Amino acid sequence: MPGEPAAPLANIAAALRRERERVGVSLTELAHRAGVSESTLAHLESGTGNPSVKTLWALGVALGVPFSRLVEPADVDIRVIRAGEGPRVGSEQADFTGTLLSAGTAHLRRDVYLIELEPGAVREADGHTPRSIEHVVVAAGRLRLGPEGGTVDLGPGDYATFPGDTPHRYEALVPGTFAVLVMEHP
Template sequence: MPPDPAPPLATIAAALRHERQRVGLSLTELARRAGIAKSTLSQLESGTGNPSVETLWALGVALDVPFSRLVEPPVAAVRVIRAGDGPRIRSEHADFSGTLLAAGAAHARRDVYLIELEPGRVRSAAAHTPRSVEHLVVGAGRLRCGPEHEQVELGPGDYATFPGDAPHHYEALEPGTFAVLIMEHP
């Protein structure tokens, strides 16, 4: 028997199983809806996979749940995440990682992330759940972000908001770029 997976893999595995069973989907059906291989989903549910941001977003959309519900462990009343800690999930297509800082309550469906980007490849995000909205505040560096045909350039302290339910992009324009991203889900 393999050893128990380490967080965040254990958290992701338990959340995927729970959400898939909650909506009554088979492994095969959820994999089909998310556009991933059944073997990949099986590995993720057993805690042996290595999920990318793109895979987890696709699963969240297929399950109609925010990304945070798949990666957020149960929280204590007082919680501190030290710089560099937290469940960091990397993109497979760009030098981009996201760390969930706080998941919204079930009635609020608002999640807070710290995203870190480096120049190079663009992080392209598929549409999230309908009526999702993204709010972004840049902490350091410069980045270009937004829907495919309405991208804006932002620097330290700049804020932008845009629909998250349409394909959108993030591109670091300087090394060491990071931002706080707040995702609202209806």
């Protein structure tokens, strides 16, 4: 239907309104807490904005919810995400794309992402919600990741875990790098 935002923008718009109302804050207050402009937040809630990863993470932290709760579509009985599809959000810092594969629930607070990276700029991430933990398995390529001052290099099949509530980084060392990221949110 013309005039309606396309998914994932419609999912993000609905989730932002739902979570903001759940917390009981105004658009102005949420914008202030997240450090984003009120007009940016208004555009996102109307489905006309173009959110960055950093903006959505800031809004999630301000709302006390995982990033995934802002981009996950409504529940369905069976869900298939074909390669190259799904709610994809890019990084403004690096050639880094995260595709949400599965969001946690109120009782199971974990999210599963497919992340794709290319060599070049490093994806610097701020700390997420308190006590978050990141688990990463590299599927292809080579990846340098971890908290500031404690990065490790991984290859296909390698696994690493680290605290996600402190600043950390992701850097592709070869073209075509991708990995599965599981984020736990206590």
